[in-house]
Amino acid sequence: MMRTLKFVFRTGIFTYRALFTWINPPDFVVVKLGVPFFLVLTFVLISDYGAALTGQDAQSYINFVVVGNALYVSTFNTLMGPMFFVFNERREGTLELLFSTPVNRPLLNIAKSAIHIGDGIFGIFIVLLYGVTLFGLRMSVLGSLYMIVIAFLSVISMMGFGLLFSGLALYYRQPHPIVSMMLSATMFFCGVTFPVGMLPQSLQYISKAIPLTHGIEAARLAVIEEFSPIPMLLARELIVGALLFCLGSFVLGYFEHLAKKSGKLVFF
Amino acid sequence: MNPYWISLRRGFISQLQHERADILWGIHAFVEPVFVAFVVIMLYRFVGTSSQDYATYVVFGSGFIGVWAMVLSFGGKSIFQERMQGTLELMFLTPVSLFTFSFGKILSSAATGLVSVAAVLAVGKFVLRLPIHIESPGLFLVSLVMTIVTLSVFGLVLASAYMLTRRVAYFMNLMQYMIYVLGGLLFPISVLPFWVRPISYSLSLTWALDAVRVSVSQNAWESSVFWMDAAMVTFLTAVYFVVAVVLYRYIRKIAVRDGKLSVY
Numbered sequence: 111m112m113r114t115l116k117f118v119f120r121t122g123i124f125t126y127r128a129l130f131t132w133i134n135p136p137d138f139v140v141v142k143l144g145v146p147f148f149l150v151l152t153f154v155l156i157s158d159y160g161a162a163l164t165g166q167d168a169q170s171y172i173n174f175v176v177v178g179n180a181l182y183v184s185t186f187n188t189l190m191g192p193m194f195f196v197f198n199e200r201r202e203g204t205l206e207l208l209f210s211t212p213v214n215r216p217l218l219n220i221a222k223s224a225i226h227i228g229d230g231i232f233g234i235f236i237v238l239l240y241g242v243t244l245f246g247l248r249m250s251v252l253g254s255l256y257m258i259v260i261a262f263l264s265v266i267s268m269m270g271f272g273l274l275f276s277g278l279a280l281y282y283r284q285p286h287p288i289v290s291m292m293l294s295a296t297m298f299f300c301g302v303t304f305p306v307g308m309l310p311q312s313l314q315y316i317s318k319a320i321p322l323t324h325g326i327e328a329a330r331l332a333v334i335e336e337f338s339p340i341p342m343l344l345a346r347e348l349i350v351g352a353l354l355f356c357l358g359s360f361v362l363g364y365f366e367h368l369a370k371k372s373g374k375l376v377f378f
Numbered sequence: 379m380n381p382y383w384i385s386l387r388r389g390f391i392s393q394l395q396h397e398r399a400d401i402l403w404g405i406h407a408f409v410e411p412v413f414v415a416f417v418v419i420m421l422y423r424f425v426g427t428s429s430q431d432y433a434t435y436v437v438f439g440s441g442f443i444g445v446w447a448m449v450l451s452f453g454g455k456s457i458f459q460e461r462m463q464g465t466l467e468l469m470f471l472t473p474v475s476l477f478t479f480s481f482g483k484i485l486s487s488a489a490t491g492l493v494s495v496a497a498v499l500a501v502g503k504f505v506l507r508l509p510i511h512i513e514s515p516g517l518f519l520v521s522l523v524m525t526i527v528t529l530s531v532f533g534l535v536l537a538s539a540y541m542l543t544r545r546v547a548y549f550m551n552l553m554q555y556m557i558y559v560l561g562g563l564l565f566p567i568s569v570l571p572f573w574v575r576p577i578s579y580s581l582s583l584t585w586a587l588d589a590v591r592v593s594v595s596q597n598a599w600e601s602s603v604f605w606m607d608a609a610m611v612t613f614l615t616a617v618y619f620v621v622a623v624v625l626y627r628y629i630r631k632i633a634v635r636d637g638k639l640s641v642y
Binding site: 148151157158174303 | 426
């Protein structure tokens, strides 16, 4: 057990360092603080403008989009992380070596995700901090404690979702457009800026199949201190996340097979 | 034929070929802005805003988010990519102007990005039934061309800056979202605090998008706002161009002096 934990920790640190080896603290601040700030500010200003036109108080809408975006920024880690660790191994020419080792592949995926989970949670709290300090968001102590649990479980569950698409990075030359499209689709389907109930019924099924939808709903309930439905939402989120993780590992294996068969593992 | 024109045309064509080789980028240019438009429209509807108030902001804002993403993804990194592929030294050695070649590539990316504008316009008008009727089609086309050109020249500044330091890559990620706010892509800049507005006014995209919206919503021929927008776009584009030329010359000088043309 200890050996496995050590492996997970070591691989996680190693992956993260490899990904951000040449990033220095000022750049990290720009990426981690600047990007989420302007993202959430965009939607806060839209809410503000919309509410001003209709003569309403914008605060409830601002709270809505801040909480949604807080959870959403973790997808930068949960979607991009799994996809880029496949892509980067390929680009650096280490993918063949990795695939020829007898290492437990799902465990390796978990290990590589470990630091992204920590970073994703950090991102969520950065946006919530913006919300509290700049956009008038109010949270009780109990609500904040719930938020820690929600953030942790949402990021873990979304790693399964990210893994599902990481196999595509094995098969396609450029994962960037796929990631970009997935990020936009996640924002649309998960109710980041509007209630999922506004979507047509058929699209709501897709929303329910993405773990983040349940996490965002739980986080909004934590802010307005309606705690009773939260455990059920988190349970749903975890179940969907676990199913996606299993499916993701299978899909990754399938694309690995496909890439080997067509000789596209390393060459495009 | 003018050698600058040849390198501009070759840059344009080479970028088109590059984009055609990776069909995913085409899908991306089509799909992502539509999703952005849907997200913003749903938020406006959630707040209860009338579609009259947000239609032109969402349609052209989301559309030009696609163009902006293309300029950043391809254009901003155009000179840097030559370096990564090991072709930058060869480009420097040939009598072809790398500056105009890069400009051709960026112009091509921005022009391809017009797919995004067309996609959002079609979805907005025919699927979401947004009240959009182009009142001045001629000047609408002029304003589209103007926006493409000014974004391309801005991309040229970024391309040169990218050569100075790879840290610009992180700022590009930031700029992608920063422009949404500062350029007033999805809402009027009057929403921004007073002290932020001068930054918005220094961006030609702010004026260019205003020109697009004016040409859609009224008879732009008789609108002083449109001509003011056009004048500001022309002036700021000229300023960006001068900055790009100065930066490019400086980079060329230090690259040769330090022998770091292909060293990252």
